[in-house]
Amino acid sequence: MVKSFQGVRVVEPKKAAAPILVMDHMSTNLVTFRPEDSIDHVLDLLTKKKISGAPVLDSKGTLVGIISEVDCLKEIIKGKYSNTPTFPGTVAEHMTKNVMTLTPDLSLFDAAQKFLDNKIRRFPVMKDGKLVGQLSLSDVIRAFPKLKSTTW
Template identity: 75%
Template structure:
């Protein structure tokens, strides 16, 4: 008589569909924002102190009207060099990017990564029902992927 020593076999569970990895799970929600009437001096001070490279620009009601970045600020810095002005009094509205591409919080992180590659942007404001709810940066996406388990792919 031959006995089997394999023990009790576990019944394989049914594979579940992986939970989608969404922008909402990796975006920043505690945002620094600027107003169109802020000066480039104010922007430079905040960007430097907070160690960020850009932020959304909102109106009085909190609606998104643009985005300001370090690159946008460089325009005023260069102008100051030519006019020998150490201060940068220009308004955000003069240098911000007003045609802003936004993402939905329900967009998959993989689709967001594709947008970063396609559009060569470093950050996207995240809007839900027309309201600014966050921002996702290229760094946020890069930091997310090493944390993912093989089953979520």
Template identity: 85%
Template structure:
């Protein structure tokens, strides 16, 4: 019979890992549009900046909607039927007005779940009623490979 003389082992509790938050992975240098901007302008900026959508703010900086490539497609189709090579429609005519926003302090895992549930490609990030950033599905996807097993 073999006896151990190591005594009682004390297992140290795992340290709580810092939560992985939206604010650590969101974009803060945002392109924004105003409701009176033309779809021509939106298409030019989306193409130039290689983005697929952006928040819409009024003159006081309040979030009033979000415009995406899919929203712009409505104006493009309308232009095809009227044989118009330009797209003079306004952002206010095509933007999504009932915008779902996220908090910068939301867990990245909870945000990922929102993307799955709602099938939305981007969420404006709001703190105290102010637009502070935007997180996209691409931001979420880029964040996870960088995580280490200890922070998972």
């Protein structure tokens, strides 16, 4: 009869999965606008860059709003009724001023919940009062198929 002795087994604790953070999936090379920019300029740049909106910064670089395609529709409708083929309205007239932001160290799952709760398409990402990026709904959707089920 053969006896086997393996000794005391040490069970290594499972490593905690690294959190999936906003900073890992946000866009950092941003198109931005100024409050005094015209809607014509915004529409032109949104179309060229194939984006649907962007942060608005004042001359000091402080976030003062967000302008989106939906905001630009207001000026387009106004142009239709006044029969003007250009859209001279300014970003300041049409931008969303009460902007909700995220921090770069927020979990991507918490960010996803904020998208659901607030029904908006983009969040500026702020760190120490400075704009450091933007997380769009598309960024979140693109991130999840890349993750392995073991990281959830």
